[in-house]
Amino acid sequence: MSGKRRASANVTIIDIAREAGVSKSTVSLVLKGSSLVAEETRDRVSKAMSKLGYVYNRGAANLRGAQSSIVGMVINDLANPFFAELAIGIERVLRTSGYIPFIANTAESVVRQAEVVRSMREHGASGIILCPALETEGREVNDLLDLGMPLILAIRRVPGARASLVASDNAAGAARVAAHLISLGHRRIAFLGGMEAMAVRKDRVAGFTRALEEAGLHADPALMLESMPSKDGGFTAMSNLLTRSEWPTAVVCFNDVVAIGAMLAMGRKGAVAGRDMAITGFDDTAEARQISPPLTTVAVDAGDLGERAAQMLLRQIASGSRTPETYIGEARLVVRESCCPPPRKRKVS
Amino acid sequence: MSGKRRASANVTIIDIAREAGVSKSTVSLVLKGSSLVAEETRDRVSKAMSKLGYVYNRGAANLRGAQSSIVGMVINDLANPFFAELAIGIERVLRTSGYIPFIANTAESVVRQAEVVRSMREHGASGIILCPALETEGREVNDLLDLGMPLILAIRRVPGARASLVASDNAAGAARVAAHLISLGHRRIAFLGGMEAMAVRKDRVAGFTRALEEAGLHADPALMLESMPSKDGGFTAMSNLLTRSEWPTAVVCFNDVVAIGAMLAMGRKGAVAGRDMAITGFDDTAEARQISPPLTTVAVDAGDLGERAAQMLLRQIASGSRTPETYIGEARLVVRESCCPPPRKRKVS
DNA sequence: GGCATGATATGGAACGTTCCAATAAATTTA
DNA sequence: TAAATTTATTGGAACGTTCCATATCATGCC
Numbered sequence: 018m019s020g021k022r023r024a025s026a027n028v029t030i031i032d033i034a035r036e037a038g039v040s041k042s043t044v045s046l047v048l049k050g051s052s053l054v055a056e057e058t059r060d061r062v063s064k065a066m067s068k069l070g071y072v073y074n075r076g077a078a079n080l081r082g083a084q085s086s087i088v089g090m091v092i093n094d095l096a097n098p099f100f101a102e103l104a105i106g107i108e109r110v111l112r113t114s115g116y117i118p119f120i121a122n123t124a125e126s127v128v129r130q131a132e133v134v135r136s137m138r139e140h141g142a143s144g145i146i147l148c149p150a151l152e153t154e155g156r157e158v159n160d161l162l163d164l165g166m167p168l169i170l171a172i173r174r175v176p177g178a179r180a181s182l183v184a185s186d187n188a189a190g191a192a193r194v195a196a197h198l199i200s201l202g203h204r205r206i207a208f209l210g211g212m213e214a215m216a217v218r219k220d221r222v223a224g225f226t227r228a229l230e231e232a233g234l235h236a237d238p239a240l241m242l243e244s245m246p247s248k249d250g251g252f253t254a255m256s257n258l259l260t261r262s263e264w265p266t267a268v269v270c271f272n273d274v275v276a277i278g279a280m281l282a283m284g285r286k287g288a289v290a291g292r293d294m295a296i297t298g299f300d301d302t303a304e305a306r307q308i309s310p311p312l313t314t315v316a317v318d319a320g321d322l323g324e325r326a327a328q329m330l331l332r333q334i335a336s337g338s339r340t341p342e343t344y345i346g347e348a349r350l351v352v353r354e355s356c357c358p359p360p361r362k363r364k365v366s
Numbered sequence: 367m368s369g370k371r372r373a374s375a376n377v378t379i380i381d382i383a384r385e386a387g388v389s390k391s392t393v394s395l396v397l398k399g400s401s402l403v404a405e406e407t408r409d410r411v412s413k414a415m416s417k418l419g420y421v422y423n424r425g426a427a428n429l430r431g432a433q434s435s436i437v438g439m440v441i442n443d444l445a446n447p448f449f450a451e452l453a454i455g456i457e458r459v460l461r462t463s464g465y466i467p468f469i470a471n472t473a474e475s476v477v478r479q480a481e482v483v484r485s486m487r488e489h490g491a492s493g494i495i496l497c498p499a500l501e502t503e504g505r506e507v508n509d510l511l512d513l514g515m516p517l518i519l520a521i522r523r524v525p526g527a528r529a530s531l532v533a534s535d536n537a538a539g540a541a542r543v544a545a546h547l548i549s550l551g552h553r554r555i556a557f558l559g560g561m562e563a564m565a566v567r568k569d570r571v572a573g574f575t576r577a578l579e580e581a582g583l584h585a586d587p588a589l590m591l592e593s594m595p596s597k598d599g600g601f602t603a604m605s606n607l608l609t610r611s612e613w614p615t616a617v618v619c620f621n622d623v624v625a626i627g628a629m630l631a632m633g634r635k636g637a638v639a640g641r642d643m644a645i646t647g648f649d650d651t652a653e654a655r656q657i658s659p660p661l662t663t664v665a666v667d668a669g670d671l672g673e674r675a676a677q678m679l680l681r682q683i684a685s686g687s688r689t690p691e692t693y694i695g696e697a698r699l700v701v702r703e704s705c706c707p708p709p710r711k712r713k714v715s
Numbered sequence: 716g717g718c719a720t721g722a723t724a725t726g727g728a729a730c731g732t733t734c735c736a737a738t739a740a741a742t743t744t745a
Numbered sequence: 746t747a748a749a750t751t752t753a754t755t756g757g758a759a760c761g762t763t764c765c766a767t768a769t770c771a772t773g774c775c
Contacts, residue, residue, distance in 0.1 A: 029731055040755045045733060055753065070513055075488035076425025077731035080760040087485065095453055095469075101444050108471055112478070117485045120444075120469040122457055129461065136436065136466045139424035140489050164419055248652070277656060303597070307626060309658025378761055389725045394763060404723065426761035429730040 028069045036065035048073065079141045088116045088330065089137035089145040091130060093173075094247065095122040097274050099300045099319050100148060103171065106323020107146060114331055116143065123150045125245070131157070138166065144330045147180075149173050151212060167333040171326045174216045181333070181342045183326040187217055188224030190315035190348025194269055194297045195228035197313070197350055202358045203267040203295060207240035209254050209279060210271030215246070218271060221299065225269055240265055244275060251278025259286050266294060266359035273298035273305045276312055280355070295356035311353035322346050377418045385414035397422065428490045437465045437679065438486035438494040440479060442522075443596065444471040446623050448649045448668050449497060452520065455672020456495060463680055465492065472499045474594070480506070487515065493679045496529075498522050500561060516682040520675045523565045530682070530691045532675040536566055537573030539664035539697025543618055543646045544577035546662070546699055551707045552616040552644060556589035558603050558628060559620030564595070567620060570648070574618055589614055593624060600627025608635050615708035616644035622651045625661055629704070644705035660702035671695050 030044040037044070039058060046054045047062040054062075065071075079085050088111055092100045104120055111118050119137070123130040130150045137145060144167035149158070155177025161168050162180055170180045198206055208225050211218035226236045242258060244250035251270060258264070259282065270276035276298035280290045290296040291310040298305055301316035325344045333339065379393040386393070388407060395403045396411040403411075414420075428434055437460055441449045453469055460467045468486070472479040479499045486494060493516035498507070504526025510517055511529055519531045547555055557574050560567035575585045591607060593599035600619060607613070608631065619625035625647035629639045639645040640659040647654055650665035674693045682688065 027731085031731080041732085042734085042755050042757095043753085046754090049733090053753065058753080070509075072513065073484075073488050074429070074731050075485075076428045076490060077760085078733070079425045080423070080429065080731080080762085081733040082760075083733075085489075087489065095450050096447075098445075098447060098450075101447075101450060104444055104471065105473075108473075117470065117482060120471070121466065122453070122469070124454075124457075133466060135422075136424075139422050140434075140436065141425060160419075164421065281656070304653060304656065307630070307653065308656050376761085380761080390762085391725050391727095391764085392723085395724085398763090402723065407723080423761050426730085427763070429732085429761080430763040431730075432763075 027074075028071045029074070030071075032069055033062060033065045033071055036069060037062045075141075085141035085143055086116050087137075087140065087142050088118050088327075089134070089142040090118045090120045091123060091133055091137070091145060091147045092120060093123050093125050093130075093148045093150045095120075095124075097247065097272075098302045098304060099273065099317075100172075102302065102319035103148070103323040103326075106320035107327045108323075109320070110324045110327035110331070116331075118146075125151045127152050127154075127157075134161065138164070142166075144168065144334050146171050146326050146330055149175050152214065155179075162339060165339070167330055167339070169326045169330045169333070171322065172217070174220075176216050179341055181329055183322050183329060183344045183346070184217075185315075185317040185322065185346040186348040187220035188227070190299060190317070190350075191221035191224035191269065192228040193224075193348065193350040194299075194313070194315055195225045196232070197352065198267045198269070198295055198297070198356065199228065199232045199234070201267075201295065201356060204234060204359070205237070205240065205263075205265040206234075206267045206269060207242065207258065207265040208236070208269050208271075209242045209258065210244040210251055210275035211246050213243050221271065244271070246271055246275060248274045248278035248281070251275030252282045253278075255279035255282035256285070259283065259288070264294065267296075267356070268294060269297050271299060273300045273302045273312060273314055276314070276355075277304060277308055280308065280312075290355045291357050293360060295359075297356060301351055305351075305353070310355045313353045313356045314351050316349040316351045318346060376423075377420045378423070379420075381418055382411060382414045382420055385418060386410045424490075434490035434492055435465050436486075436489065436491050437467050437676075438483070438491040439467045439469045440472060440482055440486070440494060440496045441469060442472050442474050442479075442497045442499045444469075444473075446596065446621075447651045447653060448622065448666075449521075451651065451668035452497070452672040452675075455669035456676045457672075458669070459673045459676035459680070465680075467495075474500045476501050476503075476506075483510065487513070491515075493517065493683050495520050495675050495679055498524050501563065504528075511688060514688070516679055516688070518675045518679045518682070520671065521566070523569075525565050528690055530678055532671050532678060532693045532695070533566075534664075534666040534671065534695040535697040536569035537576070539648060539666070539699075540570035540573035540618065541577040542573075542697065542699040543648075543662070543664055544574045545581070546701065547616045547618070547644055547646065547705065548577065548581045548583070550616075550644065550705060553583060553708070554586070554589065554612075554614040554616070555583075556591065556607065556614040556617045557585070557620075558591045558607065558617050559593045559600055559624035560595050562592050570620065593620070595620055595624060597623045597627035597630070600624030601631045602627075604628035604631035605634070608632065608637070613643060616646075616705070618646050620648060622647035622649045622654045622661060622663055625663070625704075626653060626657055629657065629661075639704045640706050642709060644708075646705060650700055654700075654702070659704045662702045662705045663700050665698040665700045667695060 030041045033044045034041045121133040127150050146169045148171045158178035158180050168180050170182045229236050242254045244254035298312045298314035301314045305312040305314045379390045382393045383390045470482040476499050495518045497520045507527035507529050517529050519529045578585050591603045593603035647661045647663035650663045654661040654663045
């Protein structure tokens, strides 16, 4: 009563074999769709399987070296629609090749990430696409590679990791939005969001700074604000910024969700993006189009990046090669209504 | 060369045992954290494990009847933020109990759903939380239950299924928005989105119809429009509606993403929600607040539903009971700016 | 010294597959 | 008709774990 409580004891190929009057080997052959077994026998076995409610035991098969058909997809923030789009792109490719992607969320926790990755390895995942959590170290990634696990890093590069990477051109994208704002006449431009330690942020800040310098400006350290790369993070950081006596005239946000959080914070103070302050995002998620005012941002095509990552992974699984490859997707400026020229009078409240 | 290409041959507890100078049984005990093994031995074994890069083989363990610590989470539309919120709620509960949720997306395909569920069973999932795809039959769900698989249906009920259910009060919610629109003076109210066959839609339509009838109105079949429960679906259906010579003055949308799609379609024709037509949603996703105008909708608290579903599943796994339970979450009306009284002149173009 | 006792450690069978080598039966070839 | 070939089928070992029953070795007690 307190022990095993499996409703129906597990049905195995041996039970099927007995029922169909053949050997377990024959059942195994039927399972693999082998042409070595006679039509009539195959039918009899199939009948027995559905009659007894047989469930294939993948664990036992893997034990004998069979390839499991799952691929792990480790995502740092499922609530960010950008990652949902990425996941869907990955799925588009994987499903056509017979792999089933299992998604797990780490919510930016490296501890959780380690658990999740371990669990996927334990279950015999054939490969992993990893959107690394915030403080992921190169070493963790390399350990995985050393075990021979096919692994693709997506979206976020990890310094020191020898893994393949699929990401967007962060520096170029950030430079493009910054140049756009400068051309509108902005001089005091803030960079808001993302954590200092993130490589992606470093890249975007580098592009941002470069654009400013090319225009003879310099990036003011007082206007470089950290935040978690989430809506809440953007909200908090912008709320702080708005308590200052002098506001920047434009804010380059780390990504779209940060920008949306920032715009929400502005709304609380009666300020409006595209009128009192120019705001830009990064990613071009569906939300960037829907929010009001529509967000000027950098289009990245998450779905395409997902497809590339999946293709790269499949290639590595098939070839057995672990040579790191890199794909950098284009980062296109998309101008919408969230950016205005600098207003004459800056302070609102 | 062409055969197995595992970078490092698999390390097993036997290798660890040899390295540490103990028997495999002792290694197994260390793995389980048993107190039967001496401190000093435990250390030696742990050292050997990290030295050789040991990976626990869950498949082999499951073979001996061990409980796998994964739970499957099958989601019909990952692109809908409502389901992302649900997933996060589920995760909040599961992670504290040592289970790791593996998420898989079915994109509303029953075929895909069957594949995904089978894969999860094959990998020894301890239970499944299922947001059923569009045309899921009661039989499919019952087959799963008959195998003894702990299973909770989330969000969408499936007629004929004997499974536990966690969902929101669809009829009451729809009745509330309809009553609200009627109190604003609307008489020609459309219901837009969702597929005829969906039980959830039937429930919402029933509440909608009841509210109309209580006000002495009747639901006009010409104003009941089907669509896929997605943004694209809402866009297409509203585009069609707008080609008619007479518009309704208010539209109750199946859910928020349909409503957002519908508002996008209105925008294309120069019409504005909350001015030319009242629009409502269902779910109260973050987007409902962010879009312009903010969407009047029915708040459902996806995170809470996710937590309930997870708790229910854990209870069933622990107790071994498969008695169906039901939790119906409250559906609260949230009034925002997307609803106006009926305009005097209706047609815009 | 003989004997329980408790603390650690261990061999071996079992779990459900796969796959090789072997067999049996039917068919073709010489 | 014997031998060779083809077509179907099968037993058994192996995969990496768990867990039971058993073994070893100090201790402490009579």
